[in-house]
Amino acid sequence: MAKIDGNLAISMVGLDELDQRVLRVAVGLLSDDGVNYQLLAKNNAASQLVVIDVDTEKGKKHLFQENENQLTLLLGSSTCLAKNHVAMAKPIRVSSLKELLEKVHQRLRSTPAPPIVVPREEEQVVPLPVMEDTLFEVLYRAKQQKQIVKLNCDRDAEIFINGVNGTVAANEKSHRALDKLLKLTSCTLVVSDLSATEFESVIDHCVVSALDACLWKAGVSCPKGIILSGHSMDAAVKLKAWPGFTRHDFKPEYFKIAAILARHAISLNRLVEALKVPKVEIINFYNAAYAVGLIDVVGEAKNAPLSTAASEAKPVSKPSAVSSSIFGKLARRLGFNV
Amino acid sequence: MGAGKTTAIASISDEPPVCTDVNCSGKEASLKQTTTVAMDYSYIQLEDGKRVHLYGTPGQERFNFMWNILTQGGIGLVLLINNDHDEPVQQMDRYLDHFRDFINETGVVIGITRMGIADQASLEEYQTRLLQRGQIYPVFEVDGRCEPDVKVLVYALLAVLDAHSGAL
Numbered sequence: 001m002a003k004i005d006g007n008l009a010i011s012m013v014g015l016d017e018l019d020q021r022v023l024r025v026a027v028g029l030l031s032d033d034g035v036n037y038q039l040l041a042k043n044n045a046a047s048q049l050v051v052i053d054v055d056t057e058k059g060k061k062h063l064f065q066e067n068e069n070q071l072t073l074l075l076g077s078s079t080c081l082a083k084n085h086v087a088m089a090k091p092i093r094v095s096s097l098k099e100l101l102e103k104v105h106q107r108l109r110s111t112p113a114p115p116i117v118v119p120r121e122e123e124q125v126v127p128l129p130v131m132e133d134t135l136f137e138v139l140y141r142a143k144q145q146k147q148i149v150k151l152n153c154d155r156d157a158e159i160f161i162n163g164v165n166g167t168v169a170a171n172e173k174s175h176r177a178l179d180k181l182l183k184l185t186s187c188t189l190v191v192s193d194l195s196a197t198e199f200e201s202v203i204d205h206c207v208v209s210a211l212d213a214c215l216w217k218a219g220v221s222c223p224k225g226i227i228l229s230g231h232s233m234d235a236a237v238k239l240k241a242w243p244g245f246t247r248h249d250f251k252p253e254y255f256k257i258a259a260i261l262a263r264h265a266i267s268l269n270r271l272v273e274a275l276k277v278p279k280v281e282i283i284n285f286y287n288a289a290y291a292v293g294l295i296d297v298v299g300e301a302k303n304a305p306l307s308t309a310a311s312e313a314k315p316v317s318k319p320s321a322v323s324s325s326i327f328g329k330l331a332r333r334l335g336f337n338v
Numbered sequence: 339m340g341a342g343k344t345t346a347i348a349s350i351s352d353e354p355p356v357c358t359d360v361n362c363s364g365k366e367a368s369l370k371q372t373t374t375v376a377m378d379y380s381y382i383q384l385e386d387g388k389r390v391h392l393y394g395t396p397g398q399e400r401f402n403f404m405w406n407i408l409t410q411g412g413i414g415l416v417l418l419i420n421n422d423h424d425e426p427v428q429q430m431d432r433y434l435d436h437f438r439d440f441i442n443e444t445g446v447v448i449g450i451t452r453m454g455i456a457d458q459a460s461l462e463e464y465q466t467r468l469l470q471r472g473q474i475y476p477v478f479e480v481d482g483r484c485e486p487d488v489k490v491l492v493y494a495l496l497a498v499l500d501a502h503s504g505a506l
Contacts, residue, residue, distance in 0.1 A: 025455050330384060330496060
């Protein structure tokens with residue numbers, strides 16, 4: 001396969017209008033990041049990379065027109081890997097397509113590419129030994145005390161945390177490690193202070209994330225299951241807003257906790273009894289939600305009756321027990337473990 | 339319109355939805371080829387043979403007479419907002435206002451579609467708007483073509499309904 005010095009030309013075959021737009025947006029975003037692709041007009045096949053929807057007749061037909069100098073990205077409901085082929089299951093999303101095109105670009109710029117395996121959304125997380133402090137605690141302290149710090153972790157990851165402007169920065173390699181680190185149950189952390197000027201000088205080539213997003217991920221993955229210092233399991237608490245769950249951190253338990261805390265002011269002890277969700281999950285959810293500013297502490301409320309939000313104080317007709325059991329059956333039917 | 343209701347129902351139902359789609363005309367034709375004019379319908383059959391019926395109502399104001407008809411006897415609302423439309427946050431406002439009583443009696447979950455290809459509003463803008471309205475509703479980015487996304491949406495609704503039903 002040919003090496004490429006500049007733009008990499010992409011052609012497409014059989015893509016519907018929506019997928020074409022997804023491709024255009026992904027290419028546009030890559031261009032903003034300095035990864036240059038050139039999207040060719042329809043029917044122009046003189047490209048280094050051709051994107052084919054193999055679910056269409058046009059796509060299937062094109063598939064048999066082998067071109068050794070052309071890398072093929074196959075989109076389809078069921079995909080398989082073959083020589084010179086990269087495959088991606090439909091529906092395609094901008095973020096995953098962008099990530100894949102970035103990898104393709106890197107490979108094509110350097111060396112003849114071996115078959116590329118699309119990364120699975122959830123990679124296996126390998127626990128690291130020895131814990132001095134949790135990442136959540138370091139991030140939370142930085143936010144609370146408005147610290148600017150450098151964090152060195154295992155695997156040479158170097159992360160810069162700015163509690164003043166609420167950002168976390170890491171170079172590309174460390175940024176890739178950050179997502180894993182946030183989910184690790186433990187790792188060795190070395191924290192050192194930075195000045196605002198030092199922070200500004202190092203973030204030029206860094207990927208910058210919101211501190212709250214990192215806090216949330218680290219909080220719900222924290223192994224300790226210990227409530228934040230100064231907080232009580234007996235205080236009545238309530239959610240101010242529904243957490244910004246993404247499709248990647250779906251956890252049925254958190255939906256149950258969020259649904260209750262969105263509706264009622266209740267103590268965590270009472271929540272543990274009522275939901276039959278492991279205490280550690282409830283505490284982690286609380287810690288993470290509090291850290292990102294989603295919790296209202298209403299007050300000490302041991303054994304207090306449930307209080308309902310004023311906005312929902314209007315009497316409501318509650319679904320019957322029959323409805324309740326339907327919810328369970330429907331959840332099981334959809335494959336959720338309830 | 340164009341939020342992916344028909345596709346979302348199809349992705350989790352037992353049978354392909356019965357649709358009342360017609361070809362778009364006028365301005366709408368530039369946005370999508372067909373649109374729902376009455377309702378989409380399908381169902382999920384439970385282990386005891388009972389069925390949970392899924393109805394999709396057309397999004398355009400001129401079909402709002404269908405909205406009230408289809409919510410009668412409903413147990414919850416999934417609101418899909420097309421982020422590729424002009425003023426999608428205001429569109430969410432309008433639907434939440436219209437369905438206020440039904441939502442108070444049951445529950446709602448909000449799915450924002452086409453976020454990857456349209457940047458009319460960010461997820462934070464929807465969340466901020468809900469905060470301003472004093473409403474704590476689940477809001478997610480979803481792809482209606484993607485079954486796991488739709489299932490997550492439905493699961494969130496079930497959690498909301500369960501909390502409402504007095505599980506405590």
